[in-house]
Every structure is written in C-alpha cells, then in structure tokens.
Amino acid sequence: MEWRQIQAARQILASETGAMVKDWGGRLPIVVAYANNYSVGMSSLATHTLYRLFNTPDDVVCERAFASLGPHPEDGDPPITIESQRPITDAAVVALTLSFEMDYFHALGMLRRSHIPTLAEERGDTDPLILMGGPAVSANPEPMAPIADAILIGEIEPVIDALLSVLRETWSGPRQEMLEALAEVPGMYVPLLYKGQTVSRQVLRQMDDFPTTTVIHSPQATFGDMHLIEISRGCGRGCRFCLAGYWYRPRREYSLDLLVEQARLGLQYREKIGLVASAVSDYSRIDELVTRLEAIGARISVSSLRISPLSEKLVQVLADSGSRSITLAPEAGSQRLRDVIHKGVSHDDVLRATEMAACYDFETLKLYFMLGLPGETDDDVREMIDLSIEVKSRFGRHVTVNTTPFVPKAHTPFQRVPMEPARVLDERARMLQRALRPKGIQFRSEPAKAAHAQAILSRGDRRVGRILAELERPSSSRLQRAMRKQGVKVGAFTGEIPATEPLPWAFIEDGLPDGLLAREWTRAQDAMGAVDDSGSRDGQCP
Numbered sequence: 001m002e003w004r005q006i007q008a009a010r011q012i013l014a015s016e017t018g019a020m021v022k023d024w025g026g027r028l029p030i031v032v033a034y035a036n037n038y039s040v041g042m043s044s045l046a047t048h049t050l051y052r053l054f055n056t057p058d059d060v061v062c063e064r065a066f067a068s069l070g071p072h073p074e075d076g077d078p079p080i081t082i083e084s085q086r087p088i089t090d091a092a093v094v095a096l097t098l099s100f101e102m103d104y105f106h107a108l109g110m111l112r113r114s115h116i117p118t119l120a121e122e123r124g125d126t127d128p129l130i131l132m133g134g135p136a137v138s139a140n141p142e143p144m145a146p147i148a149d150a151i152l153i154g155e156i157e158p159v160i161d162a163l164l165s166v167l168r169e170t171w172s173g174p175r176q177e178m179l180e181a182l183a184e185v186p187g188m189y190v191p192l193l194y195k196g197q198t199v200s201r202q203v204l205r206q207m208d209d210f211p212t213t214t215v216i217h218s219p220q221a222t223f224g225d226m227h228l229i230e231i232s233r234g235c236g237r238g239c240r241f242c243l244a245g246y247w248y249r250p251r252r253e254y255s256l257d258l259l260v261e262q263a264r265l266g267l268q269y270r271e272k273i274g275l276v277a278s279a280v281s282d283y284s285r286i287d288e289l290v291t292r293l294e295a296i297g298a299r300i301s302v303s304s305l306r307i308s309p310l311s312e313k314l315v316q317v318l319a320d321s322g323s324r325s326i327t328l329a330p331e332a333g334s335q336r337l338r339d340v341i342h343k344g345v346s347h348d349d350v351l352r353a354t355e356m357a358a359c360y361d362f363e364t365l366k367l368y369f370m371l372g373l374p375g376e377t378d379d380d381v382r383e384m385i386d387l388s389i390e391v392k393s394r395f396g397r398h399v400t401v402n403t404t405p406f407v408p409k410a411h412t413p414f415q416r417v418p419m420e421p422a423r424v425l426d427e428r429a430r431m432l433q434r435a436l437r438p439k440g441i442q443f444r445s446e447p448a449k450a451a452h453a454q455a456i457l458s459r460g461d462r463r464v465g466r467i468l469a470e471l472e473r474p475s476s477s478r479l480q481r482a483m484r485k486q487g488v489k490v491g492a493f494t495g496e497i498p499a500t501e502p503l504p505w506a507f508i509e510d511g512l513p514d515g516l517l518a519r520e521w522t523r524a525q526d527a528m529g530a531v532d533d534s535g536s537r538d539g540q541c542p
Contacts, residue, residue, distance in 0.1 A: 005077050006085045008069045012038065013082050017269055018216040020051075021083045022061040024090075028168055030054045030062045031081055031091040031128075035098060035107035036073045038066045038082075042221035045212050045230055045276060046097045046134060052215045053160050054095070060164065063091075067106040074106065074473075078113045088114050091128050092171040096148075098134040101457035102450070104144060105474040107132075111147070118469040120149050120192055125175045129167075136458070138201070139247050140410040142504040143460035145191035147469050149179060153187045153508055154202030157210045162186065191462075200509040201247075207233065207254045212276075213262050217269045226274040226301055227266030231259055231289070235278035237306075239331070240342050240520055241373065243409040244278050246512060256285050260292050272299040272321065279306040280314070287313040294320070304329070308349035315356055325364035326357045332373055333384025339527040340375050342520070350387065354394045364398045367391060371428050371445070372406040372420035375528035381428045385435040392441050400442040403429060405451035409458055410505045411512070413520035418496040419455050422448035450476055456483070456493040461504040463488050 013019055032050045034041030041047050047064065054062035063083040068075030079088050088094050088110070096107050108118060111130070117123045120130065133152040137144050141151040152159070162185050170178035183190040187202035204210060212230035219225075234248030263273045273293055275283075280302040283289060290313060293300055299321035302314070307328050318326065330350050332338045338345055357365050369384055392399045405425050408414050425448035436443045453476030456464060467482045468474055480490055497503065 002077055005069065005080060009080055009082050009085045012069065012218070012220065015220065016082075016216050016218045018214075019083060020055045020062075022055070024061050024084070027059050027061040028093075028164075028171055029091045030060060030093045030095060030167075031065050031088045032062060033065045033079065033088060033094050033096045033107075033110060035067050035096060035103040035110060037068045037071055037075075039071070039220055039222045039224075040073075041066045042216070042218045043223045043228075044097070044099065045214070045228055046099060048215040048228075049210075049212050050095060050097060050156070053156065053210075054164075057164060059168065065094075065110075067103075067110055073103075074109055076113065078115075079110050089116060089128060093131055093167060094128045095131045095133070098132055098137040098144070101136045101143075101454050102476070103136075104457055104468065105476070105479075107144075108147070108468055108471065108474040112472070119146055119466075121146075123149070123175065127175075129171075129175075129178060135243060135247055139243055139508075140458060140460070140505040141189055141191070141508075142462050143457050143464045143468065145189075145194075145462050146465040148191065150182045151189045151191070152202070153189055153199050155204045156202070157204040158202045159186050159188070163188070194507075196507070198507050198509045201511055203250075203511065204233070204252070207252050208258050211254065211258060211262055213266065214269075223274055223301075225270060226272040227263070227270040228274040228276050229259060229262050229266065230254070230276045231280065231283050232277040235282070237279070237282070237344055238342055238520070239344075240340075240413040240524055241331075241370070241406060241409070243412060246411050246517075247510070248278070249512065251282075253284060256289055256292070259289060260296070263293050263298055264296055267296065267298060271297075272301055274301045274303065276303045279304050281306040281309070281311050286311050290314050290317045293317075305353075307345045307353045310353050310356060312356060315360055319360035319362065324362060325366060326362045327366040327368065328353050328357075329368040330387065331368070331370050332376075332380060333369065333382075333387050334380045336527065336529070337373055337376060337380045340524050341373055342524070347387065350391065351394060354391045358395045358397075362397075364400060365391065365395045366400045366402060369401065369403045370406045371403045372425050374406070374414055374417045374524060376406075376420070376428075378428070378431070381431055385432060388432075388436055388441055389439050392439060398442070399440075400444065401432065401436055403432065403443075403445045405446060405448050407451050407455045407458055410503070411508075411510050411517070413517045413524060415459070415503065415517065416497040416499065416521075419452060419494045422452055425451070452490070452494050453477075453479060456480070456490065459493045459497065459504070464493070 063081035065079045065081050065088050067073040130149045132148040138153045166181045170181050179190050182188050183193050189199045214228045232253040234251035235245040236251040388401050429445040433443045
C-alpha cells in the first residue's frame with residue numbers, strides 16, 4: 001500500500017460531509033466497491049444507497065472503495081477504503097455495484113490488484129465474499145457468474161434485512177456455509193450452487209420506505225455541486241431497446257411530500273437539487289414538485305427530460321436555476337424508426353421542444369441519437385441529419401449531436417437482434433460528421449468496437465466470464481482477442497440469437513407478462529415494413 005494513496009484517501013475523507021467512520025471491532029465489515037473512479041462512483045445513487053443500508057445497523061461497518069481515486073479507473077494501486085484506508089481484503093464482504101457492462105473490466109482489475117482470486121471456485125475461507133448487484137449484472141449475470149460468489153437479481157431494499165441476517169450468522173464460518181445460506185435469500189443467485197432453478201427479480205413496492213438520496217456530499221463527485229434525489233424508478237413508455245424500461249417494471253414514484261422533505265434536508269448542504277429518474281418530466285406531479293422546490297429556495301437540475309410531453313414549468317425552473325444546456329433524445333431521425341423502437345415522439349414534438357428551449361435562452365441544446373437500431377437504413381441516417389439541421393435553425397445557438405451504437409439488452413423486445421457490423425456503424429457516423437460539422441453542429445460518437453464489446457458482456461454466458469477472469473489486464477480488445485484464440489465466436493453474442501437457442505438469462509423470473517417481449521418484437525417488425533436494408537427477421541426474435 002502506497003503512502004500517497006493513503007494520503008489521497010484521507011484528503012478525500014476530509015473534504016466530504018456525511019461519511020460514517022466506525023470502529024471495526026466486533027462488527028461485520030462490508031466494503032461497497034464501485035468499479036470506476038471516485039468521481040463517477042460518488043455520483044451514483046447506488047453507492048449512497050448501499051452505504052446507508054449497510055451502515056444503518058450498529059453491528060455492521062461499511063466503507064467505500066473505488067477502482068481508483070484519480071481520474072483513471074485502471075490505476076495500478078490496490079484499492080483501499082476511503083474511511084480507514086484499509087485494503088478491501090480486510091472486509092468480510094466486497095459488494096460490487098455494476099450498472100454498466102464496461103465496468104466489468106475495472107471490477108476484474110480491482111480483484112487482481114487486491115490479490116483476490118478472480119474465479120469464485122478458487123477462493124478460500126480467508127477471502128472476502130464477492131457480492132455483485134446492479135441492473136447490468138443482474139439482468140444477465142452469466143458473464144460474471146464464474147467471478148461472483150453471489151449476485152442479487154433486482155433491487156436490494158426488499159431483502160436487505162434477510163441478507164444482513166445471513167451475513168451476520170455466517171461471515172466468520174466456512175465459506176460453503178455462507179454460500180448455502182445466501183442461496184436461500186430471495187433473489188440471490190449463487191452460481192457455484194446453481195442447479196437449474198429460477199431466480200426471481202426483487203422489486204421494491206413501497207418506495208417511501210426507502211428514500212434514495214445523496215448520503216455523502218463530495219466536491220470531487222461528478223455532480224458534487226448538487227444534492228441528488230431519486231423521484232421515480234422505472235419507465236412506463238416501453239421503448240423497445242431500453243433495459244430500464246423493462247427491468248424496473250412496474251414504474252413507481254416517491255410521494256410528493258417525501259421528495260420535498262428530502263430536498264429541504266439536502267438544502268442544508270447544497271443549493272442545487274438534482275432530480276433523478278429515467279425521465280424526470282414523467283413524474284405525475286412534476287409541475288407541483290418543481291413549484292414547491294422553487295418555493296423553498298432550491299435550484300434544480302435534472303437527469304433526463306422527455307420530449308413529449310415536456311413541462312414548460314420544468315423548463316422554466318431549469319432556466320431560472322442557471323442551467324446552460326438542455327438535452328433532448330429523439331433516439332432516431334426518422335418517424336418510421338421512432339415507431340420501430342416505440343419512442344412515442346413525433347417530428348413536431350422535437351421541434352416544439354426545441355422552440356421551448358430557445359425561448360428560455362439555453363446556451364446549448366444537446367441531441368442524443370442511437371445508430372444501428374433494428375431496421376435502420378442510410379435513409380434513416382439522412383433524416384437524422386435533416387432533423388438536426390432543422391433543430392439548429394430553430395434553436396439558433398449551439399447544438400451538439402451525440403450518437404451511441406445500439407446494443408441489444410436482455411429482457412427487452414430487442415434481446416435477440418443482431419448489432420450492425422462495426423464498419424457500418426463507423427461509416428454512418430462519418431456520414432453524420434461530414435454533414436453536420438459544416439452546418440456548425442458539433443458531433444460526437446462512441447466507438448463501434450467498444451459497443452460490440454458491451455454487447456458481448458450484455459448477452460454473454462459463462463464462457464465469456466471464464467475468459468474475462470483469465471485476462472491479466474482486462475479490456476474490450478483483449479477480451480475479443482482471447483475469445484477468438486479460444487474458439488469462442490464473438491458473433492455468437494453480437495449477432496442474431498436464433499429463437500431456438502436458449503438465452504443465458506432465461507432462468508431469471510423477470511416478472512414481465514408472458515409473451516410481452518415477443519408481441520413487442522412483432523410490432524417492431526410491422527413498423528419496419530416488409531423490406532428494409534437490415535434484412536427480414538422472419539419472426540426469429542425474440
């Protein structure tokens with residue numbers, strides 16, 4: 001352990017408000033580990049939620065660790081905790097929260113640098129239990145199944161008491177007994193003991209029982225200037241590409257009075273309140289909420305806006321709160337493709353939202369699109385160009401277009417569809433760049449190769465996990481090279497998954513109505529039309 005790392009952790013701790021420092025004596029020690037850098041990890045409400053839940057009982061001590069304390073997650077130092085600067089191997093449990101597949105590489109790096117065996121089967125009684133959770137790993141746990149000792153499927157709040165009870169009773173005993181006891185906790189998937197049974201996704205029903213807000217205020221967090229509050233969970237719109245819209249069903253909201261009270265408490269630490277949801281503007285009483293927050297002196301920021309309907313009151317409050325930019329996500333350029341993905345947004349909706357943003361003098365308007373959506377053609381990309389140029393002409397100020405490649409996700413209607421080849425995605429990105437930059441529109445695009453790696457992790461099986469665990473320095477390019485070397489076809493996970501082939505995540509009881517995903521895929525095909533450049537799917541998905 002390097003002195004400079006200890007010093008950095010102590011400086012961070014000194015800058016924070018709200019951290020809990022407990023004596024470890026006689027307490028169950030848990031480390032909440034975020035597989036990215038400190039600034040990113042401290043802007044995730046999952047970090048704050050786990051920290052609060054684990055630290056609530058007096059007989060548990062919970063501390064935080066990150067892939068790095070500096071800007072680079074692949075930092076070579078062994079991770080240590082912020083609170084007492086201990087190595088994570090001192091804990092009985094390392095709880096890794098994984099919201100994004102690409103953080104799997106950082107998670108493996110954390111284990112390797114800590115000298116924790118990367119394969120669960122190789123750990124002994126003196127190694128910490130590696131517990132994983134979060135939407136990415138719980139939707140399809142199989143790529144991390146050889147690595148995790150246990151994976152929570154769904155949300156932790158409904159089972160926190162049962163989980164802590166098991167850990168208290170077993171953490172000082174044989175590892176096998178702990179795994180067997182964990183397998184009895186609802187929603188807990190223990191890969192080494194799995195024998196073909198289903199595992200049910202856990203869902204928090206009474207949202208007000210577990211307020212989800214910032215617990216520790218840190219100036220170094222990405223959103224360190226605000227107090228974050230989750231206002232709802234899930235989404236009722238049903239965009240066919242979106243994991244959050246299906247995995248977090250049913251959509252649930254916190255009560256208005258609770259949110260205002262949480263904001264009142266947060267204003268003791270920050271002037272700005274950050275509202276967090278899949279779509280903040282979908283909150284059923286959004287106008288009343290922002291009016292009451294404004295009345296108690298809060299400035300407001302939001303994680304996302306719905307193009308339609310878009311609350312003018314919310315836009316006005318954002319402008320009054322000093323927001324300089326506003327973000328809209330049409331996702332696709334053509335109406336045909338927006339119908340394919342069930343976006344529920346028209347061309348006129350986009351223009352109305354643009355004009356509203358222009359009226360309130362935002363400096364920048366950001367547009368988000370996806371490239372390579374099922375059924376996409378070059379004509380759809382041309383319509384994306386035309387829409388962006390029209391938005392620029394109506395907004396009149398700075399416009400940025402951001403594109404990300406479509407990646408199929410488990411438990412969505414598009415879970416079996418193929419990704420576009422990287423060369424096609426890159427060429428379409430170049431089409432956009434060539435057309436938009438001369439018009440004064442800034443353009444950014446995520447690399448296609450990285451998106452293909454994300455698809456491997458999103459739809460992979462245990463073969464992928466074992467290859468991951470063997471990599472000395474895990475990365476997307478090394479993973480794909482190692483897969484080819486071992487004869488595991490990359491296309492098995494980036495290409496179409498036939499309807500006759502079992503899905504790696506089929507054992508998860510996700511709570512969706514029977515046949516819903518198949519019906520939505522059929523509707524998507526109908527919206528594509530009989531012929532498109534991506535070829536007929538002939539009912540092969542999902």
